[in-house]
Amino acid sequence: MNIPNNLKYTKSHEWVRVEGDTAVVGITDHAQHELTDIVYVEPPALDSAVEAGKECAVVESVKAASDIYAPVSGDVVAVNEQLGNAPELVNKDPYGQGWLFKVKLRDPGQVDELLSAQEYAAHIGA
């Protein structure tokens, strides 16, 4: 299972990459594998505010619908438009082209509270 060292993670299987004052959010390789083929992503509304730990998006496979919890609080400054036509990118490249949305961090300190790659690996028993 691919768990890049340079990212932060949540117990609910989201990853975060900090780029300046912005956090890029996606779901982990483990999560996409468990969900199987993704057929639809419902991103948060652009410019909406998301709260850490609260549901803000949905990822659907043919078998399951999974809520995505915001790892950090802040305003949504971008959503991955490509997923509208190509939700399979979440399966193919969960840490790259399969990113879900970007949040302008309200409290950068929140990132430090997230799991490290080692901690996430332990969490999923990898």
Added chain:
Amino acid sequence: MFADRHIGPSADEIQHMLRVVGHESLDALVDAAIPAAIRLRRPLALPAPRPEPALLADLKAMMARNKITKSFLGRGYYGCFLPPVLQRNILENPGWYTAYTPYQPEISQGRLEALLNFQTMVTDLTGLEIANASLLDEATAAAEAMMMCHRLDTGHRNTFVVAPDCHPQTIAVVQTRAEPLGINIVLGKELTPDTFGILVQYPATDGAIYDYSAFCTEAHKHLALVVVATDLLALTLLKPPGEFGADIAVGSTQRFGLPIGYGGPHAAFFATRDAYKRQMPGRLIGVSKDAQGRPALRLALQTREQHIRREKATSNICTAQVLPAVIAAMYAVWHGPDGLKRIAERIHQFACRIGSDTGLPFFDTVRVGDRIIALDETTTEEDLRALGVNISDTDVSSPIPATLRRTTPFLTAPVFHRYHTEHEMLRYLRRLEAKDLSLTTSMIPLGSCTMKLNATAEMMPVTWPEVGQLHPFVPVRDAAGYHEMFRQLETWLAEITGFAAIALQPNAGSQGEYTGLLVIRAYHRRRGQGHRNICLIPVSAHGTNPASATMAGMKVVPVACDAAGNIDLTDLRAKAGQHAHDLAALMVTYPSTHGVFEETITEVCRIVHDHGGQVYLDGANLNALVGLARPGDFGADVCHLNLHKTFCIPHGGGGPGMGPIGVAEHLVDFLPGHPVVNLGGEDPIGPVAAAPYGNASVLPIAWMYIALMGAAGLKRASQVAILNANYIARRLDPYFPVLYKGPGGLVAHECIVDCRQFKDVQVEDIAKRLMDYGFHAPTMSWPVPGTLMIEPTESESKAELDRFCDAMIAIHTEIQTTPAILKNAPHTAAVVAADQWDRPYSREQAAYPAPWLRDHKYWPPVSRVDNVYGDRHLVCTCGPVA
């Protein structure tokens, strides 16, 4: 005796099977399986069973007391002609009516095609982009539309405006649905700043037709959505809602061939814009492809639905109205666009010759003085003259202005042009039927679905004119036969469940759940405890439970299950204690969804009552209790009965069902009312369905079943259902371990077998391989992922049970020796007969793995359907003329 033909195994076979499961007699088996504390120790007080001819004669005489006259009542119910070719080959044909919901698409392509025709018909006629494959009735469809508008509203607004000239039952059902959710209903046609949506009827209930174009534009300026309740036959002449700005169109397809049947069953439709498809309620058929790349149909976007999304689902609807939807679609196929238009124009011309006092355009319904007169396909020149109103003797020009006339073509797909002769239609229907696996092929061992025999004698009354030709709003004295039958059926069902009263209105199991919870809510409010809104639901519950609780305005709190699949009493006590102040109800399925008679059920009920809650018993598994134990005796306050499971109403390929509820004495006052027909009741909740008695015309099926079986027959049926399940469990356990067992190592009426122990083969592969053996798979991955839940019912003979077990055991061997044969399943004739064959097993192994297939081979019409492709490339209508 009828019971001996309803029950599969003979007396000798029962003895043999009892030896296999290690018990001396059926009584001993049941004593070991069901906790003694809940057992009913006396025979049910029911009339002695009588033979088929006598009962059919009795029921016929009873139904003859219905006064069948031409109805001009309208309001959503219209006379029509069911083409005989459709009556005999669909409505009276077990090949269609005994099929299950098309969850296994490879063996359901026939009805999936019929439903795709339905969706195409609805999108074409409404001028909208996407339509579902039916809802329960027009009124609930309108209520679903309101909820969808509410979900789509980003402004957190709370007012839904309803035009006062909608059908009265539609207004009332919308009001019932709105109240627990805190949605404010305003009758009128004026938008307020708080309005998120508005419902209008086109044509209105008094027949008047308004031009709503400007109205829609205005609503959209306020970011409010417009729902148009409409009539597909009128839309053959009128500008469709999608062309004047409607966001959602709903209505009934009853007049497309379905008998009025004192209110149902009929298929409602629901259409909307493509952009809103993920918020749409109900089942949706989509086009995908199979493993050979050929087109194949399937249920699409299932993640919207309650069985996956639970309390967050778009609706609680599960069983819909598939059989009526198939008939409505085939009525359109039979008549084609020109034929439908001819029918509409003839009716319209009759109406024109009467004229309407409203001074507004109309289609088929006119106002004369204080009378509203609705005409239909069956209206004749003589009827017109018998009305006693002034009519013109010559043709009168239509009052419909050009701006409201339909100009766009409809039903352009080839299917609506090919089958206009009876031979062509007969063969088309037969072709579709042959693609599907129904109970006419083999047992359908779907756990929790109870695919028992739907006996012919039970079905015959459904198409009697005395049953079919009655409008639900006639004076009660004109429906004396129906009311006598209702009274008897209610008495019998109350005796069977141990309750004080039965309400026949809910027209599906999920509707029963919703109704029961509303009744509980009304009870708490009467006692000044209206704040009670917590609904405890075990994690093992069917998805409809949390979805229904949410619709009833309750908050779902899950209760854990222990390793044995039983409700975790410690967790239940903790949750009940924590919510003692605001506990409204517990929803519990008994026997459990894991197919076990939990010994703790009385304790479970006591804990809930001690904390001020009411016990809602999900009666999905009542077929294991009839004559053996009564929910009303062991602690339940409300219970719904799936008449389409336990009491032999066929599944119809996914509906109609009936979900009446039984309630204890303290809840009787709150049973649902109706705005047009007085149902009695002290303090009724609002109506939950359009018709006062739901799908009334299928109730004779349940009446016949109980009357034919009698108390002893019903009890024996429950006993044999338990025996059959335990026999299968015993035979399969060495190969596929049985996961949950109750007292004495016994299961109830179904068993869950584990399929997770194989490295490369998944449960889905086993399900698809069963098709090659001529079987429908058991319930897959529910309630436990990676398992099969098998429910044989009492109606399967030992020979059929053995055939199924032999197939499963043979598949177990294939898993070890030839896993590829499972991965490639099912095998179509085209694949097996192809010139090329490069598989690591023979063609014979692929298609004829068991001896009985030499006798009769059911060929799956398509290979494995690609679910992912279908959901990523959604297509939900048949193509236009190429």
